[in-house]
Amino acid sequence: MTLKAAAFLLGFLAVTAGAQDSLNPRQMADVVWQYFTQLGSSAEETVREIQQLEISKQLNALIQDNLQTVNTYAEQIQKKVVPYIMQLHAQLGEEGEKMKERIRQDLEQLQTDIGPFAAEVQNQMTTIAQNLKDKLTLSTQQLQATADELTAQMREQLASSVQELQAKVKENVGDLPAALSPYVDRIQQTINQQVADIKGQLALFPEELKAKVDQAVEELHGRLLLYAQTTPEQLKRQLEGLSFQVAKSTEGLRGKLLAESEQLREKLDALLQGDLPTHLASLKGDFGKQIEEFRQRVGSYGEGFNQFVVEKVQELGLKLQPHAGGADDHLGFLEKEVQDKIVAFVDALQQTEEALLPAAEA
Numbered sequence: 001m002t003l004k005a006a007a008f009l010l011g012f013l014a015v016t017a018g019a020q021d022s023l024n025p026r027q028m029a030d031v032v033w034q035y036f037t038q039l040g041s042s043a044e045e046t047v048r049e050i051q052q053l054e055i056s057k058q059l060n061a062l063i064q065d066n067l068q069t070v071n072t073y074a075e076q077i078q079k080k081v082v083p084y085i086m087q088l089h090a091q092l093g094e095e096g097e098k099m100k101e102r103i104r105q106d107l108e109q110l111q112t113d114i115g116p117f118a119a120e121v122q123n124q125m126t127t128i129a130q131n132l133k134d135k136l137t138l139s140t141q142q143l144q145a146t147a148d149e150l151t152a153q154m155r156e157q158l159a160s161s162v163q164e165l166q167a168k169v170k171e172n173v174g175d176l177p178a179a180l181s182p183y184v185d186r187i188q189q190t191i192n193q194q195v196a197d198i199k200g201q202l203a204l205f206p207e208e209l210k211a212k213v214d215q216a217v218e219e220l221h222g223r224l225l226l227y228a229q230t231t232p233e234q235l236k237r238q239l240e241g242l243s244f245q246v247a248k249s250t251e252g253l254r255g256k257l258l259a260e261s262e263q264l265r266e267k268l269d270a271l272l273q274g275d276l277p278t279h280l281a282s283l284k285g286d287f288g289k290q291i292e293e294f295r296q297r298v299g300s301y302g303e304g305f306n307q308f309v310v311e312k313v314q315e316l317g318l319k320l321q322p323h324a325g326g327a328d329d330h331l332g333f334l335e336k337e338v339q340d341k342i343v344a345f346v347d348a349l350q351q352t353e354e355a356l357l358p359a360a361e362a
Contacts, residue, residue: 030251033335033339088341088342099334106234106237107238107319109230110228110234110235110238110320111320112322113227113228113230113234114224114227114228114231115322117227118320118322120227121224121317121320122317124223125220125313125320128216128220128313129310129313129314131216132212132213132216132309132310132313133306133310135212135216136209136305136306136310139205139209139212139302140299140305140306143205144298144299146202146205147198147294147298147299150194150201150202151198151291151294151295154190154291155287155288158187158190158268158284158291159287159288161183161187162187162283162284162287165183166280168180169280180276180277184276191265191268192265195262195264195265198264199258199261202257202261202298203254205253205257205302206253206254209250209306210247210250213246213250216313217239217242217243220313221239224320237333238316238319239316240336241333241336242313242316244335245312246309249305249308253302253305257301260294260297260298260301263294264290264294267290268287268291
């Protein structure tokens with residue numbers, strides 16, 4: 001990672017920590033993890049990079065721009081964020097190998113505990129995985145049906161608006177660009193409204209999918225606990241790791257759906273640019289093409305999420321088999337630990353903010 005990229009990430013962290021209306025500790029944790037994994041350097045090198053390019057001043061400026069408050073408050077936030085990042089980065093290198101060994105021991109103990117019931121455990125995992133797959137498939141089909149309905153509505157409304165435009169062009173009276181302007185504005189308003197509706201409705205599905213996975217994990221925990229009589233904590237940690245990966249995938253799905261919706265809006269807006277009368281004849285088809293491509297991508301994202309979750313459940317089933325190994329995925333657990341620490345840090349930061357804010361406003 002370049003120094004410029006490191007400065008940007010650290011600046012984003014500072015803004016995230018300081019922005020009172022958009023504080024998202026999990027988003028902050030994702031950026032911290034991205035920073036750590038891409039930088040790949042020692043704590044000493046991290047400190048050196050932070051000190052270069054006057055990053056400290058950049059952080060202070062970014063915080064002040066977002067908070068629009070007094071310097072002392074911004075400086076106190078900055079003094080907390082940067083040292084914590086450096087401290088956490090130093091801990092990663094020390095804890096990575098320790099965590100890998102701990103996971104290996106956990107798995108060995110868990111495998112030994114449930115070894116006599118391996119066949120039963122595998123049957124339970126297979127049943128849960130299949131039931132979950134069926135439930136997620138139904139939700140994905142509903143996601144696709146909703147996308148079909150919303151895109152059909154958008155296509156119909158835009159087609160009607162394009163016909164009005166075409167009729168106006170045929171009249172060819174007076175200043176054509178000025179005559180078309182109200183119709184173009186109306187189309188843009190339609191696009192914005194339709195995309196907003198799409199975002200609002202599609203954004204609900206990731207949480208619905210996650211709720212079904214959480215229910216399946218809870219059921220799985222209850223079933224497997226019967227076989228892990230002496231290793232309940234080890235089992236709990238494995239399932240927490242599974243839930244963490246699913247939560248990440250859920251956020252990823254939501255991000256993809258919202259990003260695709262926004263890209264659709266941009267692509268449709270772009271079709272209204274330039275000399276509109278010259279490509280008005282193909283506008284309806286061009287709109288339809290972009291909307292159809294969006295509709296298909298929405299379905300593929302849902303299917304990808306389902307496949308990921310089912311594979312993770314199946315992988316856990318394989319790891320629980322005697323002598324299966326499985327400690328090589330310790331990075332997922334390490335990332336979860338980083339996120340837990342960031343969430344705790346942000347909670348403490350918010351408490352400090354609540355104490356400082358009245359004085360800052362005064």
